[in-house]
Amino acid sequence: MCPGSYDPATNGHVDIIERAASQFDEVVVAVLINKTKNCLFEVSDRMAMLKEVTEHLPNICIDSWHGLLVDYCTANGIATIVKGLRAVSDFDYELQMAQLNYQLSGVDTMLLPSKPYYSYLSSSVVKEVATYGGDVGHLLPPTVHQRLINRLAERR
Numbered sequence: 001m002c003p004g005s006y007d008p009a010t011n012g013h014v015d016i017i018e019r020a021a022s023q024f025d026e027v028v029v030a031v032l033i034n035k036t037k038n039c040l041f042e043v044s045d046r047m048a049m050l051k052e053v054t055e056h057l058p059n060i061c062i063d064s065w066h067g068l069l070v071d072y073c074t075a076n077g078i079a080t081i082v083k084g085l086r087a088v089s090d091f092d093y094e095l096q097m098a099q100l101n102y103q104l105s106g107v108d109t110m111l112l113p114s115k116p117y118y119s120y121l122s123s124s125v126v127k128e129v130a131t132y133g134g135d136v137g138h139l140l141p142p143t144v145h146q147r148l149i150n151r152l153a154e155r156r
């Protein structure tokens with residue numbers, strides 16, 4: 001299980017998904033719906049972008065879920081959550097989530113160090129830079145970049 005908000009998926013996300021796909025027979029990439037987060041893209045759009053950027057990976061399934069991550073994992077026989085770790089600043093939060101999720105369900109978490117090139121990259125900074133007209137084309141898959149440009153234009 002590679003969970004996230006994916007609002008939108010970045011090159012850093014794709015890297016983690018590709019590496020998870022090379023380690024496991026099957027990987028579910030799930031858009032977790034959090035109503036308290038003000039997302040730029042609809043869940044259906046986030047899923048469509050994930051489908052587009054993982055087309056080259058035969059063992060990926062895209063889904064969405066509104067609820068506890070571990071409930072999805074338990075209901076679907078998923079034993080492992082894979083998350084990317086960009087920097088030490090991610091570690092406290094990810095450790096807490098990993099311990100909590102394990103205590104709740106026995107589902108374990110594997111933390112994959114992101115490539116150093118992606119250590120500063122997040123969906124939030126990409127959206128902020130793009131909102132002010134900065135170039136984020138090198139941080140996103142081309143299809144996501146185009147959709148981001150279109151979405152920001154719609155909102156203007």
Ligand code: PNS
Nearest residue numbers: 003004005006032067068069070097100
């Ligand atoms: O891409 P994000 O926003 O950093 O992903 C965070 C996510 C979606 C993985 C995390 O918020 C999550 O697991 N949400 C589902 C609700 C849940 O199970 N929370 C953990 C116990 S409080």
